[in-house]
Amino acid sequence: MSSSPAILPVTNQQATQSQPPINTHAFRTFLSRLSSSLRDGLSQRRPWMELVDRSSFARPDSLTDSFTRIRKNLAYFKVNYAAIVSLVLAFSLLSHPFSLLVLLSLLGGWMFLYLFRSSDQPLVIFGRSFSDRETLLALVLTTIVVVFMTSVGSLLTSALTIGVAIVCLHGAFRVPDDLFLDEQEPANAGLLSFIGNSAATSAAAAVVAGRA
Numbered sequence: 001m002s003s004s005p006a007i008l009p010v011t012n013q014q015a016t017q018s019q020p021p022i023n024t025h026a027f028r029t030f031l032s033r034l035s036s037s038l039r040d041g042l043s044q045r046r047p048w049m050e051l052v053d054r055s056s057f058a059r060p061d062s063l064t065d066s067f068t069r070i071r072k073n074l075a076y077f078k079v080n081y082a083a084i085v086s087l088v089l090a091f092s093l094l095s096h097p098f099s100l101l102v103l104l105s106l107l108g109g110w111m112f113l114y115l116f117r118s119s120d121q122p123l124v125i126f127g128r129s130f131s132d133r134e135t136l137l138a139l140v141l142t143t144i145v146v147v148f149m150t151s152v153g154s155l156l157t158s159a160l161t162i163g164v165a166i167v168c169l170h171g172a173f174r175v176p177d178d179l180f181l182d183e184q185e186p187a188n189a190g191l192l193s194f195i196g197n198s199a200a201t202s203a204a205a206a207v208v209a210g211r212a
Helices: 024-042 063-076 078-094 097-115 132-148 151-173 191-211
Strands: 123-125 128-130
Touching: 024 078, 063 078, 063 151, 078 097, 078 151, 097 132, 097 151, 128 132, 132 151
Parallel strands: none
Antiparallel strands: 123 128
């Protein structure tokens, strides 16, 4: 009797090949935009010696004069001021390792569970699949709990308060008469607008690329 040839199982490698857990293209786009924003921001940095020039400090004549100086100095030294606030935040977080670990974990959750997760890969935890809306809701609630109901929120608030106080104190006593803004730079382009524009550009690029 002739036996039929054995049938070898064929594995479809394309079917079994799993997609990466994160959208690497979106992640690289975010890093590229963030790096570009940082380079552009640092290129607008004023000389530090100009910031601490002792001959340019004087007591303001009135409260109105203080606000005027702060507004002008914010527009001129916005990158330097952003660096000062960032250093205060970094020092505060480094002196509290637990809070730093919690914030890094929260940031990692946002990045790898929502922003940069592949859109065709549902989030599965303990055998249960979560939709994008459920994942977003869970991350928002977790962020609220971490920021407003733990010591992390008070630490960030204290650090920001100290940083802003340093900036306002310097801005009030630094005489801005010798400062000249570039023509393409609006006079009201302050610290918050600089940080907001940089963050919005990077975040928008990440969200668009990640959910595509």
